[in-house]
Amino acid sequence: MSRVQQTTLETRQAGYQHHSLPALLLTAYCLLLVTGCVRRTLTIRSMPAGAELLVNDKRLGTTPYSYDFTWYGWYRLTLTKPGYERFDDRPLIEAPFYLWIPLDLIMELLPFTVSDAKTLSYTLTPKTPLPELSPPILTPSQSPSSEQPPAAATTPETGSSPPTKTQAE
Numbered sequence: 001m002s003r004v005q006q007t008t009l010e011t012r013q014a015g016y017q018h019h020s021l022p023a024l025l026l027t028a029y030c031l032l033l034v035t036g037c038v039r040r041t042l043t044i045r046s047m048p049a050g051a052e053l054l055v056n057d058k059r060l061g062t063t064p065y066s067y068d069f070t071w072y073g074w075y076r077l078t079l080t081k082p083g084y085e086r087f088d089d090r091p092l093i094e095a096p097f098y099l100w101i102p103l104d105l106i107m108e109l110l111p112f113t114v115s116d117a118k119t120l121s122y123t124l125t126p127k128t129p130l131p132e133l134s135p136p137i138l139t140p141s142q143s144p145s146s147e148q149p150p151a152a153a154t155t156p157e158t159g160s161s162p163p164t165k166t167q168a169e
């Protein structure tokens with residue numbers, strides 16, 4: 001190998017080593033950016049606990065219940081428990097200001113986890129028992145008898161009562 005070729009080869013190797021450190025640092029920084037995220041948690045509680053929970057018509061479990069959600073906005077919640085009235089609600093889950101556009105992109109790219117925890121608490125109302133239905137009891141004064149005269153009927157042509165014996169004379 002000639003002296004010129006050897007010098008060119010050494011220069012190329014040195015240049016490659018010189019440019020590899022910034023590329024390595026940039027790659028490491030990008031990997032750190034990918035590790036960050038936003039964690040959104042919704043907790044639903046009820047008094048008394050143990051109510052069946054439906055969120056957007058999907059059964060999730062019983063209260064108290066926590067889960068990670070993706071979207072802010074309106075949700076349809078239904079709580080049911082034997083002995084209690086069914087409870088329906090449409091809460092609006094709002095994003096905090098730091099997750100509004102364009103700040104949400106910055107929060108997603110931070111090298112640490114940002115948390116947003118929301119809690120909804122409800123009190124269930126006990127069912128009021130329906131009164132027992134029993135057949136009516138007729139007393140002697142309420143029983144129908146044949147001694148009472150029938151009610152006066154109206155005639156369809158005139159709309160008035162038919163003449164009685166005292167009116168005809």
